[in-house]
Amino acid sequence: MERAAGDPGICSTRVSEILAKYSRRPDALVSILHDVQKEAGYVSEKAMTEIASELDIPVSKVYGVATFYTLFSTRPKGRYIVRVCENAPCHVRGARAVVEALERELGIPMGGTTSDGRFTLEYTSCLGVCGVAPAIMINEAVYGNLTPERVPLILKEYK
Amino acid sequence: MEFYRSHVLVCGGTPCVLEGCKGVRDALVAEVQRRGLEREVKVVETGCLGPCDLGPVIVVYPEGTLYQKVRVSDVPDIVEEHLLKGRVVARLVGEAPQAGVVKYEEPKYLGVQERIVLRNCGVIDPESIEEYIARDGYRALARCLTEMKPADVIEAVKKSGLVGRGGAAFPTGLKWSFTAKAGADQKYILCNADEGEPGTFKDRLILEGDPHSILEGMAIAGYAVGADKGFVYVRGEYVLSIERLGKAIEQARALGLLGQNVFGTGFSFDVEIRKGAGAYVCGEETALIESIEGKRGEPRVKPPYPGTEGLFGKPTVVNNVETLANIPPILLNGPEWFRRVGTERCPGTKVFTLTGDIKNKGLIEVPMGITLRRVVFEIGGGIPGGRGFKMAQTGGTSGGCLPKELLDVPMDYFTLPEHGSALGSGALLIMDDSHCIVDIARCFMEFFKHESCGKCTPCREGTARLYEIVDKIARGDGQPGDLELLEELGAAMQATSLCGLGQSAPVPIKTMLKYFRDEFHAHVHERLCPTGTCGI
């Protein structure tokens, strides 16, 4: 899913609708954050405050949960999040060279976002496709059997 | 049922999806139709067929011919040559043995395998409950509900000797009996499909290939312990697993196999999916429970154990996907049947995921107790590129590394720990002799440093220190005494960490220091990396 750059987050009505979908149950917090993250690309401070007040729990709790899980982000990121696996099975099959190729192609270090707001590059833990290691994931699409040579070809699809 | 001359199975597991199996399937269906063969040839999209690194993979029955790396452009040839003229398309069979044709029944695919957990995987269309039922699906549940008392079900699982396949190897029947005995108005069954152990993707492929077997296993567990509600906690990244499982739940509800009054017996059981959000520690059962309750996934202090005080404080059974997939066949065929495979202490099979420097990567199911040598050289086809075997890590990143001297150790939950390792989730990472021990050790430690939840000090500090020391050694700055320090730290973490993460983080490094000490030594004392990896 592509999002507009500089997305201000998510409007209060949508947050309210998402909360309603889960009957405002505090135990659904992880699912709620999933929905907000999916729609806005990140979980903004404003969204966290709204969730907290509507679920009647402290904001610190929402923040604590949102920052615990790596699939949630509390800051806006690039439109395409490139997640690279460097766990052992991928490492053994040459993930290091793939990381270097990605950094080179995008002109940013690990953890960085391109200045046009298009790509964010980060690490992920094992994606569970180690049979085709090394692997990366761009938003929800996974790519396996990667080589440094394939990196520019894949990125081209998103440029 | 209609009769087809040929069945073409197209693997629809995630690794094959990545390589474009959907396009191949669509092209096959279209081409079969164009040739007017749709009454003779049936194209079925299945779960994982096993050799995931050769995707997209298809198998044509009745011959059992396995085609690999199939492209849309190959489809006309397959239909024309194979399905019309009965001739194998030689260029798609890969490295063929004497006979010239690769068969799915060969050792490296199905030969030495024994399929209990994967009985339907790669055989049926996972999105069709009818196909599951046609292969005895939900019969075990029916038998439990109509012919057995809950206590009989637990007794049968106990007798089977099944131990949990999530890593801790706790006897499943015993676990159920604790929850069955606990008095409470509400109990839960949780299926642990968080699968974060690097190198493991079996649960993903079981869910993708045979989701109903998990639902049936959970319902049987629910009947046995008196629970009417279940949750499957699936990794958020497992998009296809979540989709197929969701479909399966709807189908089962529609046929009355989940929901109120199952088989008209008064037993009710329903299942909900919960998505994980990227935290390895959430695979730990109490962290998983915290996460379902909407909290940070930090492990709880045990006891109390989930069996008596779990989700929302209620008695809760937590079982791994593979454990649950074993349940229906055990109840259908009996404990004795199950015990005929595997070892005395560890009956049954084990699903392994083969990764790393090995010819045939992918998913296999073999009798428990098989040796590493048979898996690596017979099923895995050995080490590619003319290289030698250096070591295998069993059980994922939290397991130990075994050198070639230990290739003949039988792999089960009790024997591997005797050698400092673990069977764990069943991940097998094979490494050839080009790899540097210290470099690999650093990779393992980086993982734990990142995944430690930080709740307890020994693990939070310990994982960071272990990483620092190994990193220092890799950079050529190791000091005398560092290796001993690693061991001391590891021992302290194993003794004092709150959960299994901190307790098992030192396991890989301990075994590496035990079996490959000279390589560490060379880095520290001679500033030398024997494989030339570390650039010191």
Ligand SMILES: Cc1cc2nc3c(=O)[nH]c(=O)nc-3n(C[C@H](O)[C@H](O)[C@H](O)COP(=O)(O)O)c2cc1C
């Ligand atoms: C850090 C950590 C991660 C774990 N991850 C998983 C996992 O991904 N899947 C799993 O089934 N068990 C995992 N476990 C084991 C569970 O705590 C638990 O033992 C298991 O789910 C019980 O099911 P079983 O008896 O069927 O094996 C993990 C344990 C620890 C300490």
Ligand code: SF4
């Ligand atoms: S051992 Fe590690 S992961 Fe487990 S509770 Fe302690 S800090 Fe968290």
Ligand code: FES
């Ligand atoms: S280790 Fe990279 S996908 Fe599993």
Ligand code: FES
């Ligand atoms: S996913 Fe296709 S063979 Fe495993």
